[in-house]
Amino acid sequence: MRVSAKADYAVRAAAELAAAEEGPIKGGRLAEAQDIPLQFLEHILLELKHHGIVRARRGAKGGYWLARPADEVTIADVVRAVEGPIAHVQSSPPEAIEYRGNAEHLQEVWIAVRASLRSVLEEVTLADLVSGEMPSVVTDLAATPDAWAAR
Amino acid sequence: MRVSAKADYAVRAAAELAAAEEGPIKGGRLAEAQDIPLQFLEHILLELKHHGIVRARRGAKGGYWLARPADEVTIADVVRAVEGPIAHVQSSPPEAIEYRGNAEHLQEVWIAVRASLRSVLEEVTLADLVSGEMPSVVTDLAATPDAWAAR
DNA sequence: ACTTTCCTGACCTTCTTGGTCAGGAGTGCG
DNA sequence: CGCACTCCTGACCAAGAAGGTCAGGAAAGT
Incomplete structure (x- = not known):
């Protein structure tokens, strides 16, 4: 239930690309702008390329x-490219799991968890991220009580 | 961004306990009911005990x-007990991260991600899970188009 | 006493995470 | 052409987590 360094790096690098006015941007510049180890970043960018997010x-x-245009690439696209499917349970998609006994309805909970993650990650585009003008789903959630508090 | 076997097991065992009418239930019975390796389950139950979820x-x-009563224990409580804080980024809570350059607003996204996870996991109690009568946040999300489809 | 069951720590194998290193291959310029 | 520059790729590596197993100790009941 955590976000890996790789996913975080990938989104940050993608944000820099989304903000670029023109021409190709060198890996070194991305690494410097976001303070990411260059050689690690190159592997990440390669994965993004293989998934058709980026060209080089x-x-x-x-x-x-x-x-693609920055407003057609969602954060979910980037995260999936480097982390694989979102919200798998025990390495299986939640719709493929069969629960027994009193845990029978747990499947619905994991489905809802995945749906709620998607409702955020698939809604925010790189263009939104760069401009800072977030979709209402994000601003609403970020405005809920205790959203910024630890638990 | 995935749910570990440990968390899944913990919730399933807790569901069995929530459904129990009376008296203590043996680890062996839990393991059998949910098809979980007994010795692994005992470690999990011990963690739940140390976090005050369970007694023995x-x-x-x-x-x-x-x-506590089953309607006062949420799935978030159980998951946190065995997996630690929900939706940390690079092992830090999202509110503690400072982003630079064009990724500046990424923090709000991760905050929203965590809030959306909480809105599901903190809303569903073990009593809900056992009865199958889920809170509306779950049924609404599970009813969204493609909620049951892979991506 | 003896059985039952939880409690605890040690251990184990495999995979993931978060990188580094070395070299190869395509691109553009003088 | 030759060369510098940059991406591309695979190998490697250390540390930690995931998902367990094993052996034994400590309380509770009969």
Whole structure:
């Protein structure tokens, strides 16, 4: 139930790409802008490329850029590319699990958990993230009492 | 962003305890009812005990029972007991992270993610789970289009 | 006393996390 | 052409977590 460093890095790098006005951006610049170890970041960017989130060119004047417009890439896309499916239980998707006895309805709970994660992650685009103008689902949730408090 | 076997097991065992009419229930019976390796389950139950979710007595006629009424124990309580804080990013709570550059607003997203998880996990009690009568937040989410579909 | 059941720590194997290192391959420029 | 620059790729690595198992000790009941 935690967000890995890899996913966090991937979203941050994608945000930098989304904000770029023009031309390919070098890995080194992304690493510096977001304070991410360069060699680790390159592996992450490669995964993003394999998943069609990002494109790249080598050589001088090379670098990375988004494969699609920033308002068509969601945070869920980026997270899935590096972390795999969201909200799996015991490495299986919740709809594939069969519960017995008094835990029978647990499946519905995990389905709801996944749906609630999706309702946030699939709603926020990289363009939203960069502009700071979040969809209402985010501002509403962030405004709930204790949303910023530890538990 | 996944649910561990341990958390899944813990909730299922807690559901069995919540459904128990009377008296302590033996670990062996829980393990059998939910098909969980007994020795692993005992470690989990011990953690639940240390977190005040469960109580126990040894010896013949011994076993485990809930420390509080089933409608006062949420799934979030159980999950936190065995997995630690929900929705940490890079092992830190989202409110403690400072983002730079174009990722500045990412913090709000992770806060919203945590709030959305809480809105489900803190709302469902063990009593709800056993009865199958879920709070509306769960039924609403489970009824959204594609909630049961993979991505 | 003796059985039952919880309690605890040690241990184990495999996988994941969060990286680093070394080198190969494509691109652009002089 | 040659060279510098940058991405691309696989190998490796240390530490920790995941998902258990094993052996024994300590309370409770009969």
